[in-house]
């Protein structure tokens with residue numbers, strides 16, 4: 001399919017999408033806000049949680065959702081891209097996988113945190129296997145970081161794709177957390193291989 005035909009299809013899909021329309025009305029920067037809302041409603045992630053890290057945060061709708069509903073939170077956001085500022089959020093522009101940026105995150109909180117959420121995904125190449133492999137690597141890296149950085153009752157949430165690294169991620173989560181759930185929120189497009197892993201309570 002030609003590139004301009006793909007982008008026309010994408011625009012038409014966006015116009016029909018109820019989550020896109022709702023996000024415009026409710027002031028969210030992207031429809032992704034409803035994914036974290038649905039995850040939170042099912043797994044009660046943010047009740048009595050105050051320190052949060054948002055990995056791959058741009059344009060910022062996950063953090064917008066949290067701040068709108070949990071006013072006492074402090075969030076550190078990181079992304080390769082800049083984001084427009086959000087109250088109670090401190091943003092780092094950079095690659096999360098870089099050790100210097102991990103050190104900056106640790107230094108910012110200077111203590112363990114309660115929630116680490118990652119929606120990191122690479123720009124799609126069109127090769128679904130490659131995309132899921134690279135996003136799987138990002139998820140594993142974020143999970144390893146979380147084991148070191150979360151309080152014992154902490155929660156880790158991450159985007160994952162059904163693919164080669166799926167089983168490895170689930171096994172690694174089960175080994176390191178007492179509870180592991182896989183959930184595809186209704187807001188996640190049906191034709192996407194995306195799902196989310198929710199890992200609770202460090203072993």
Ligand SMILES: C[S@@+](CC[C@H](N)C(=O)[O-])C[C@H]1O[C@@H](n2cnc3c(N)ncnc32)[C@H](O)[C@@H]1O
Pocket residue numbers: 029030032033055056057058059060061062063078079080081094095096097119120121122138
């Ligand atoms: C699906 S978007 C996140 C949407 C976001 N949760 C929201 O609600 O607005 C994925 C983001 O991951 C970021 N990303 C991908 N690889 C990254 C990395 N290594 N370090 C930091 N951010 C990364 C991309 O720049 C992109 O902005």
